[in-house]
Amino acid sequence: xxxLTPMAGLFLALATIPPLVALYFLKLRRLPKPxxxxxxxxxxxxxxxxxxxxxxxxxxxxxxxxxxxxxxxxFAIAQPQVDAGLTRGGKTVILIDNSASMNAIxxxxxxxxxxxxxxxxxxxxxxxxxxxxxxxxxxxxxxDVMVIAFADRAEVKCPFSNSRAQILAAIDDIEPTDATTSIxxxxxxxxxxxxxxxxKGEFQMSTPAALELFSDGNIDDLTEQxxxxxxxxxxxxxxxxxxxxxxxxxxxxxxxxxxxDKIQVFSAVATGNAEEVSSDVQLAVNGTVVAITPxxxxxxxxxxxxxxxxxxxxxxxxxxxxxxVIEVSLAREDDLAIDNAAAIAIAPAKRVRVALxxxxxxxxxSLLEGMALxxxxxxxxxxxxxxxxxxxxxxxxxxxxxxxxxxEGKKLPPGRYLSFAGRPxxxxxxxxxxxxxxxxxxxxxxxxxxxxxxxxxxxxxAESIVVDRSFDVLAEAAEGxxxxxxxxxxxxxxxxxxxxxxxxxxxxxxxxNFVPNAIxxxxxxxxxxxxxxxxxxxxxxxxxxxxxxxxxxxxxDGTKSSIxxxxxxxxxWGPIRRxxxxxxxxxxxxxxxxxxxxxxxxxxxxxxGQIRPVEKLVLGERxxxxxxxxxxxxxxxxxxxxGVALLVVMLEWWIYQRRAGV
Amino acid sequence: xPPTTFSNKPPIYKRPERVDDLIDGKLMARLxxxxxxxxxxxxxxxxxxxxxxxxxxxxxxxxxxQYVHGDDLRFVDWNIYGRLDRLFLKVxxxxxDLSMVIVLDASASMRWGNPDxxxxxxxxxxxxxxxxxxxxxxxxxxxFGSPANGGGLxxxxxxxxxxxxxxxxxxxxxxxxxxxxxxxxxxxxxTSAVTFDDAMRTIALSRQGRGVMLILSDFLYKQGYEKGLRxxxxxxxxxxxxxxxxxEEIDPxxxxxxGDLKLVDVEDADQSEVTITPALLKSYRERLxxxxxxxxxxxxxRGITHVLVDSAVDMDELxxxxxxxxxxxx
Numbered sequence: 001x002x003x004l005t006p007m008a009g010l011f012l013a014l015a016t017i018p019p020l021v022a023l024y025f026l027k028l029r030r031l032p033k034p035x036x037x038x039x040x041x042x043x044x045x046x047x048x049x050x051x052x053x054x055x056x057x058x059x060x061x062x063x064x065x066x067x068x069x070x071x072x073x074x075f076a077i078a079q080p081q082v083d084a085g086l087t088r089g090g091k092t093v094i095l096i097d098n099s100a101s102m103n104a105i106x107x108x109x110x111x112x113x114x115x116x117x118x119x120x121x122x123x124x125x126x127x128x129x130x131x132x133x134x135x136x137x138x139x140x141x142x143x144d145v146m147v148i149a150f151a152d153r154a155e156v157k158c159p160f161s162n163s164r165a166q167i168l169a170a171i172d173d174i175e176p177t178d179a180t181t182s183i184x185x186x187x188x189x190x191x192x193x194x195x196x197x198x199x200k201g202e203f204q205m206s207t208p209a210a211l212e213l214f215s216d217g218n219i220d221d222l223t224e225q226x227x228x229x230x231x232x233x234x235x236x237x238x239x240x241x242x243x244x245x246x247x248x249x250x251x252x253x254x255x256x257x258x259x260x261d262k263i264q265v266f267s268a269v270a271t272g273n274a275e276e277v278s279s280d281v282q283l284a285v286n287g288t289v290v291a292i293t294p295x296x297x298x299x300x301x302x303x304x305x306x307x308x309x310x311x312x313x314x315x316x317x318x319x320x321x322x323x324x325v326i327e328v329s330l331a332r333e334d335d336l337a338i339d340n341a342a343a344i345a346i347a348p349a350k351r352v353r354v355a356l357x358x359x360x361x362x363x364x365x366s367l368l369e370g371m372a373l374x375x376x377x378x379x380x381x382x383x384x385x386x387x388x389x390x391x392x393x394x395x396x397x398x399x400x401x402x403x404x405x406x407x408e409g410k411k412l413p414p415g416r417y418l419s420f421a422g423r424p425x426x427x428x429x430x431x432x433x434x435x436x437x438x439x440x441x442x443x444x445x446x447x448x449x450x451x452x453x454x455x456x457x458x459x460x461x462a463e464s465i466v467v468d469r470s471f472d473v474l475a476e477a478a479e480g481x482x483x484x485x486x487x488x489x490x491x492x493x494x495x496x497x498x499x500x501x502x503x504x505x506x507x508x509x510x511x512x513n514f515v516p517n518a519i520x521x522x523x524x525x526x527x528x529x530x531x532x533x534x535x536x537x538x539x540x541x542x543x544x545x546x547x548x549x550x551x552x553x554x555x556x557d558g559t560k561s562s563i564x565x566x567x568x569x570x571x572x573w574g575p576i577r578r579x580x581x582x583x584x585x586x587x588x589x590x591x592x593x594x595x596x597x598x599x600x601x602x603x604x605x606x607x608x609g610q611i612r613p614v615e616k617l618v619l620g621e622r623x624x625x626x627x628x629x630x631x632x633x634x635x636x637x638x639x640x641x642x643g644v645a646l647l648v649v650m651l652e653w654w655i656y657q658r659r660a661g662v
Numbered sequence: 663x664p665p666t667t668f669s670n671k672p673p674i675y676k677r678p679e680r681v682d683d684l685i686d687g688k689l690m691a692r693l694x695x696x697x698x699x700x701x702x703x704x705x706x707x708x709x710x711x712x713x714x715x716x717x718x719x720x721x722x723x724x725x726x727x728q729y730v731h732g733d734d735l736r737f738v739d740w741n742i743y744g745r746l747d748r749l750f751l752k753v754x755x756x757x758x759d760l761s762m763v764i765v766l767d768a769s770a771s772m773r774w775g776n777p778d779x780x781x782x783x784x785x786x787x788x789x790x791x792x793x794x795x796x797x798x799x800x801x802x803x804x805x806f807g808s809p810a811n812g813g814g815l816x817x818x819x820x821x822x823x824x825x826x827x828x829x830x831x832x833x834x835x836x837x838x839x840x841x842x843x844x845x846x847x848x849x850x851x852x853t854s855a856v857t858f859d860d861a862m863r864t865i866a867l868s869r870q871g872r873g874v875m876l877i878l879s880d881f882l883y884k885q886g887y888e889k890g891l892r893x894x895x896x897x898x899x900x901x902x903x904x905x906x907x908x909x910e911e912i913d914p915x916x917x918x919x920x921g922d923l924k925l926v927d928v929e930d931a932d933q934s935e936v937t938i939t940p941a942l943l944k945s946y947r948e949r950l951x952x953x954x955x956x957x958x959x960x961x962x963x964r965g966i967t968h969v970l971v972d973s974a975v976d977m978d979e980l981x982x983x984x985x986x987x988x989x990x991x992x
Contacts, residue, residue, distance in 0.1 A: 038925050
C-alpha cells in the first residue's frame with residue numbers, strides 16, 4: 001500500500017476528527033425525558049463512570065459512524081494505492097534488464113521448455129501495462145510510458161508514449177544479451193527524456209518520473225548511482241535466492257614464441273552460489289574433448305573473500321599448429337548455461353614477415369634481425385612504392401619505414417606500418433624542428449609500451465608535428481607528440497616523430513622492447529583475439545583480404561547474415577550481444593572454396609555469474625527493497641473508500657432518523 | 663399531558679373520573695368476602711367485629727383464671743365453685759374495631775409510568791379502603807406531596823361502614839399528583855413541599871388508636887425513606903409498605919429505552935444525561951435490586967411488611983391472591 005498524498009489525508013483527519021469528538025462532548029443532542037426519579041439513574045451512572053471515563057463516547061453508534069465517515073474520507077484523500085502495479089498518470093519509465101544474468105532459468109518450472117528471467121520480466125511488464133490501460137469507471141489517465149532495455153549499454157525501445165500497442169510491442173522487442181549490467185546509461189536516458197528545457201534554454205525542468213525496474217539486481221555500477229529527489233523507483237525483483245550457477249570466468253591461450261605450434265590454455269572457474277560447488281572442467285579443441293581435470297574442481301562459495309573464489313585451471317601445452325577453437329567448459333548443469341563454457345579462437349601458428357624500407361639504419365636492422373621473424377626483407381623507397389601494385393600491401397605483415405615520405409601524388413596503401421621520422425601520411429603536419437625534447441607523458445597501458453619506460457629518453461632533434469583527432473598520441477613532449485598511432489582506411493600506423501639516431505634511445509633498454517612490441521601489435525592486428533576473445537558488448541573488428549566477397553557471418557545461434565564491409569579489407573561488426581563462437585566466411589578471387597575465420601565472445605564475468613537476486617538495491621542514500629514478481633494492478637482505492645463512506649453516511653442518517661422519532 | 667413514560671404507548675389505565683372507575687361492582691362483590699389482617703391484635707375504641715387482645719366482655723369464651731381480690735364477681739364461674747369449692751373467673755375475648763390508615767403518596771413521581779402508578783395506587787387504596795369499610799374498621803386516608811396542594815397533607819379521617827364508600831372514592835378522585843410543568847421556575851420553592859419524613863412524622867403524631875397502616879408509594883425519595891418509616895414503625899401500627907413501581911422502572915430495557923437522553927426528574931427538575939448502553943441498563947437493574955433489597959431488610963428489621971408491587975399487575979389478582987399470600991388480607 002502506498003499513499004499518493006498522505007499529508008492531505010492526515011491534515012483532513014487532524015482537522016476534523018478531534019473537533020467532531022469535542023462537539024460530541026459539548027453538544028450532544030439529548031432527548032429530554034421526564035422521569036419519576038433520577039435517583040437510581042444517577043447511582044447507575046456513577047457506577048458506570050467509575051469504570052469508564054469515556055462512557056459517553058463508548059457505544060455511541062452515531063459518533064462511531066461519523067468518525068468512520070471522516071476516517072474513510074481522510075483515507076480517500078490520502079489516495080492509497082495497491083502496490084505492485086504501475087502508477088497511473090504521470091510518467092513511468094520501464095527499465096528492463098536484459099543482461100546475461102537475466103537468461104537464468106531458475107524461475108522456470110520445467111527444464112524442458114525453460115523460461116528465462118527476461119521472459120518473466122517481459123510478461124510482468126506487459127501485464128502491468130495492460131492493467132494500466134485497463135481503465136474502467138475510475139481508470140483515470142494512464143500517463144506516458146517509456147521502455148528502456150539495458151545491459152552494458154541502454155537502448156530506448158519506446159520513447160514516452162501512451163499507445164498501449166506500441167509499448168507492448170517495444171517490450172516484446174527486447175532481446176536477451178550476454179552482456180554485463182550497468183544502469184547508469186539507462187538512468188541518464190530516462191532523465192534526458194523527462195527533463196525539458198524552457199524556450200529560452202535557461203531553466204531545466206524535470207517531470208517526476210516513476211522508474212519501474214525489472215531486474216535481478218546484479219548491477220555493476222549501482223553504487224555510483226543515486227535517485228533524484230523527484231524520482232521514485234520500484235524494483236521488481238526477478239530470480240530466486242536458490243539460483244544455482246557456476247561458470248568459467250577467465251580463459252586465455254598462448255602460443256609460445258619458441259614453439260609456435262604449441263598452445264597453452266589458462267582458465268579460471270568460480271561460482272556465485274553461497275555454498276561451494278564441485279565440477280569437472282573439460283577442454284575441447286574444435287569440439288573434441290582433449291582433456292578433463294583428473295578430479296572435480298571445488299569452487300568456494302560466496303562466503304569466502306572475492307579474491308579467493310576463482311579457481312585456476314591450467315592445462316598442459318598441446319600441439320595445434322592449425323587454427324582452432326578452444327573451449328573450456330564445466331561438466332554440470334545449472335540455471336545459467338551461457339557461462340558454463342568459454343571459447344577462444346586461435347590463429348594458425350604463424351611468424352611475421354617484415355619489410356624494412358628506406359635508409360637502412362644499423363640499429364634498427366640489427367634489432368629486427370635478432371627477432372624470430374619468418375622473413376626480413378630490405379627494400380628501397382622506390383622498390384617499396386613499386387611493390388604496391390605488384391605485391392599489394394598484404395605481402396608483408398609489417399613495413400618498417402625510416403624517414404619515409406611518399407613521392408608526389410602517392411598515398412600509403414592499406415597495410416601496417418612502423419615509421420620513424422618523415423611524413424608517411426598527409427594527416428601528419430610538421431611544424432618546426434625542435435631540440436632537446438624530453439618525454440612528458442606516455443600511455444603506459446598501451447601494448448607497445450609493455451616493459452618500456454621513456455623517462456630517460458632525450459631527443460636531440462625532432463620535427464614537432466600537429467595531428468588531428470584520428471590519431472592516438474601515445475607519448476608526447478612539451479613541444480608536441482613523439483609517438484602517435486593511426487588506424488583508418490586500412491592503414492594501421494605507428495609513427496615515431498624522430499630518428500632514433502638523433503636520440504639516446506638506441507642505448508636504452510626501452511628501445512629493445514619497443515620495436516618488438518610495435519611489430520607484434522601491428523602484426524597481431526585482427527589476430528589478437530587469441531588472448532581473451534571478445535566480450536559481449538565489444539565490437540569485432542579485424543582485417544580481411546581486401547578482395548573478399550560474399551562476406552557472411554554466422555552467429556552462435558546458427559543464424560547467418562551477410563556483411564558489407566565499410567571499407568575494403570576491414571571487417572567491423574558489433575556490438576556483440578550474445579556469447580559464443582562466431583564464424584565469418586568469404587570468397588577470395590584466387591583461392592578456392594569459402595575462406596573462414598572464427599572469433600568468440602565470452603561472458604567471463606564474476607559479477608554476472610552471481611545470479612542470485614539482490615534483495616535490496618542501495619541507490620545513494622535510498623534503499624529500495626525488491627518486490628516479488630507478482631502481478632497486481634496498482635489501482636487507486638479512493639473511489640472504493642468514497643463509496644463506503646457514502647454507504648456509512650446513509651446508514652448514519654437512517655439511524656439518526658430512527659432515534660429522532662423516539 | 664406531559665409524557666409520563668419512556669415509550670409512546672397509549673396509557674393502559676385511563677385517569678379515573680368517577681368512583682366506578684376506581685372500583686367496579688364485580689370487584690366490590692368479591693372484596694366483601696375479605697378482611698384486613700393485623701398480625702398484632704389491637705384494642706379499639708368501640709366494640710367492633712374484631713377480636714381484641716384484651717380479654718373482656720363478649721360472648722366468646724377465652725380461658726379461666728384464678729379469682730383474685732377485687733375481680734368482678736359477675737364473671738365467677740359458679741358451677742366450678744360448686745364442684746371444686748374454689749373461685750375461678752371466666753375470661754372472654756373482647757371484640758373491638760380496627761383502625762386502618764391508608765397513606766397515599768401523591769407526589770409528582772407517582773404520576774408516571776404506564777400503567778400510571780398513581781392511578782394504580784388510587785385503585786388499590788379504594789379497594790383496600792372498601793375492605794376496611796365493609797368490615798367496620800375505622801378507615802382514615804392521608805395523602806401527601808400533591809403538587810396541586812403545595813405538597814401538604816390531605817386527610818379523610820374516621821370513616822366507618824360501607825355507606826362511606828362513595829365519600830372515600832370522591833376524596834381519592836380529587837387527589838392529583840400531576841407535576842407542575844414550570845418546574846424550572848419552581849425548583850426553589852419545590853423544596854418547601856412536605857417531604858415523606860414530615861408526612862410520616864405528622865401521621866405518627868396524630869395517631870388515633872391502634873391499627874393497620876398501609877403506605878402506598880414508590881419510595882423513590884432522594885432524602886431517603888428510612889427516617890419516615892422509623893416514625894411509624896412499632897408505634898402502635900402494623901405497617902405495610904406497598905412499593906409501587908411501573909414496568910418501565912422495573913425493567914427499562916424491555917420498554918424501549920434507548921439513545922442519548924436527558925432525564926428530568928419530575929419532582930425537582932434534576933437532570934441526568936445518560937446514554938443508554940447495555941452496561942448502563944445492567945447497572946440500573948443492579949441498583950434497583952439493591953435499593954429494593956435494602957428497603958426490604960430495613961422493613962423486616964422494624965416489623966414492617968414490604969411488598970413490591972408492579973403497577974401493571976391485575977388488581978383482582980393483586981388483592982385476591984398476592985396480598986393474601988403476603989398476609990395483609992384474609
